[in-house]
Amino acid sequence: MPTTYAGITSQEVHAKIELLISAMVNIRDKTGEFLLTLPDGRVIDTKGWQDWEWTHGIGLYGIWQYYQLTNEPRYLAIIEDWFAARFAAGGTTKNINTMAAMLTLACVYERTGNPAYLPWLDAWAEWAYHDLERTRHGGMQHITYLEENRDQLWDDTLMMTVLPLAKIGFVLRRPHYVDEARRQFLLHVQYLFDAKTGLFFHGWQFHEDGRPGGHNFAEARWARGNSWLTIAIPEFLELLREGAASSSSSNGGSSNDVALEAFLRSTLRAQCEALRPLQDPTTGLWRTLLDVPESEGSYAEASATAGFAFGVLKGLRRRDLPAGAGEFEDMAVRAVRAVLANVSDDGELLNTSFGTGMGRDLQHYKDIPVTSMPYGQAMAIMALVEFSRRFI
Template sequence: MLDRTTIENALSRLVAGFESLRLDGKFDEPNLDGTPGDYVSFDAWEWPQGVGLYGLVQLWLARGRDAALTQTLTGWYDRALARGLPPMNVNTTAPMLALSILWRETREDRFEKVLNDWARKVMEEAPRTPFGGIQHDVSDRLNKGELWDDTLFMVALFLASYGQAAGRRELVEEAVRQFLVHANFLADRETGLWFHGWTFEGRHNFARARWGRGNAWITACLLDLFDLADIAPDAAEFLRDLLRDQVAALIPQQMEDGAWRTLLDDPTSYPETSATAGFAYGLLKGARLGLLGDDARQAGRKALDYVMGQIGPDGVVGGVSYGTRMGHDLQFYRDIPIQPTGYGQSLAMLALVEALKEAE
């Protein structure tokens, strides 16, 4: 297992790498309102940055709320609020998760109104599918009748976190409802893995892709939900059983070098670092909490070694697949390009923060 000094050094490089990310013109994805989409650089308000901020806030907690990261986090949000926030959708909700944790710890008045207003919008304005699922609408596309794995990480964790911190039980209960609805349509009964998406417009799972990063969102979500909020015992036990079922299917799909592929059960697809980091985080955390066994711990350690090997001298994580829309065939996933992103940095941070706890 890695020693604390090695882990801390790698975490510091990851923070520097995250802050160095810049949009280079390679990806031009305009939003529905005509504004330019930015899914790479540090300061945009979108889902990659939101996931990145979640990694930073977890590192902030692990380091005892140190001053440098406090300034990084509060400065990021103050700049964003001064610019004005974008319209609410699934992906623009992602930065609210880290903000809810920052507010929980600091109770800064300027953040409370923002969180409260955004939670109201999610509850009252977010389009719903049958069964009350939150439709996966994003900044550059409306996805009528669609449920995606990603929604649980981008929206449900925020509702749970802010609901718990603000004493609003209805938000926590809505988060649990989203987990249950998504599990009903996305968990693959044949394997225990999860499909990327489901559509009520035809009632199918698209390409039936058992997509790596989508499954990593689920592994992380199913553990972090219990950190962020108090969950009713019956629902909690069901969700833990879902986690164990997924992990039992995940471990045999791990490659010899510790990675998982972008399509977990497709040997023709490439190894993908962000999914591997998400699994490392979830497996190590689940083992530490006694929810998973030693086989999960060993797989998590092996995955962590792989992730460490993907962190460049500049702190930028390599081997990360770019943002992935819903694929209608498996070749779509095999063709997603590799691109450094905030979520790649963040998922590696989460894995290393969990490794810190194990090292202690």
């Protein structure tokens, strides 16, 4: 078994992952700056580990990825302890972001068969399928704790709600969930993909008065938003293939996925080709606004860089990107080096931008503060886990 790849050692990678997990579950909001106060009086700790927001949903999925690789019971225990505590507290409000945790829960249920998880998967997936507000033409409206975001599509939605719905559909053998996920991927690419650059806009707003058309807000080609697509497309393609291989249409797989898979693969490739010249040649990082220079306030951002590394590496491994495309491999390895360089001695991923709502101008993105967050930790873990497969 190889112990070094591209000058990076297996020992270093695993040590960093363990540091990242330890820091994730021990992150504290010491000033209260990142607390989210809801109209009903609840206070959501978006930074600390003991609460329920998309930040934690992505955090759980990062730990799950490492558990899959290592089969170490202590990592599964972290995940199951989090769910046990959240369920005991009575759960939380259903919205696009809080649905993110259901992706990991579906994975855990598939592995363990714990019947305690089934009613939660059923209730949340039924909500997403039937009751989650839709935009014009049926896209999932990006509802959060604080905002209705009427008739808005966000690229975050594919990672936070669509991917969990698809996974639950396969696990519970409900193909209509998977069909809905297929439709959501197509709709979001339709309205958010920027054909001129190959990148994605953060969001789309339909005209509120019912007139045709709409706009892409600030036309922000935001890095982390783009990275959700880089992650979600290979993940969804893998789900579709596994569903088809598991045999029958009763499990959600379909021969009709041939065209959809080709469409998503070409979309992923276009995005990766657009990302390549925008990566900093020295640091390996991308900027928070991908095509805005650092001199204009677009700072280097590590969580998106980790997301791009994961998606490109997985896309190459699963042949969703051309296997012979050395330029993609080189880009991903530079990104992995950037992730490693941005893990502090305490295990926190540095240069991680805080949660980012929809911006009406580009300055909005430049002003987002930088702080360690569970999702940043998880995205770094995911990148390093995918890189670790080079050692197998």
